Amino acid sequence: MTELHLQCEPLAPLLGTWQGTGVGHYPTIDDFTYVEELVFSHVGKPFVSMIQRTRNRVTGEPLHSEAGYLRALPDGQLEFTIAQPSGVTEVHLGTVRTSDSGLVIELSSEHVGLTPTAKEVTSVRRELTVEGMRLYSELWMAAVGYTELVHHLRGELTRQD
Ligand code: HEM
Structure with a gap:
């Protein structure tokens, strides 16, 4: 098995499905x-890969999906690049830290890129919390005319492996 890069060690609780x-x-x-599947994996380099897929919980139709790379820097600093099929890309800066209850990752967009036909998104904040077998994700965005961050998502996931 490929050894986890030293800089990724703080992110170890995230790895898996x-x-x-x-x-x-x-x-x-x-x-x-919605129903969500989220996979974090690594190849021994100082980043963790992320693939996410969601479906409508009622109809089962595909909803949002995204893929990205969580780049681990020294001292718990993070950079995160994300691409979405909706034409939105996000570049985040953030941190990973250990709290009393588990791992906390906080990210704020440094840049949001939009294709010409993407909906307007100007800023995004993300938070991921891992407490043992549970992962909680929250997302706020400033979009479609709203200039302040407004809550868009809260997910509660369970480790599968
Ligand atoms: C779990 C992930 C997500 C799910 C399940 C999800 C789902 C949805 C749904 C169902 C809608 C309304 C219908 C539609 O326009 O398709 C919507 C709208 C939208 N979402 Fe998300 N979304 C997710 C993540 C994101 C992310 C990461 C962003 C941007 C950073 C984003 C930006 C938007 C925008 C801009 C709209 C349009 C709002 C409007 O037109 O008034 N979403 N999303």
Whole structure:
């Protein structure tokens, strides 16, 4: 088995496959619920790969998906690049730390890139918390005319492996 890069050691609790459900909302859309699969893996270099897929919890139709790389720097600093099929890319800066209950990753977008036909997203904040077999993810965004960060998603996943 490939050894985890030293700089990725703080991220070790993330590695593996997670599945669960989430709720989503935004002032401009109807509330929705989703099913999510999230996979974090590594190849021994100082980054962790992420692939995520979601489906509508009621109809099973595919919803949002994304893929990215969580780059581990010394001293718990992180850089995160994410690409979405909706034409949005996110570059985040953040940190990983250990709290009383587990691992906490906090990320704020340094840059959001948009293709010409993507919906307007100007800023994103993400938080991932790992507590043993459970992973909680939260996302806030400033988008489609809202200039302040507004909550969009909360997911609760369970480790599968
Ligand atoms: C678990 C991940 C996500 C799920 C399940 C999800 C789901 C949805 C759904 C169902 C809608 C409303 C219908 C639609 O436009 O398709 C929506 C709208 C939207 N989402 Fe997400 N989303 C996710 C992540 C994200 C992320 C990461 C971003 C951007 C960083 C984002 C940005 C948007 C925007 C800009 C809209 C349009 C709002 C509007 O047109 O009023 N979403 N999302």
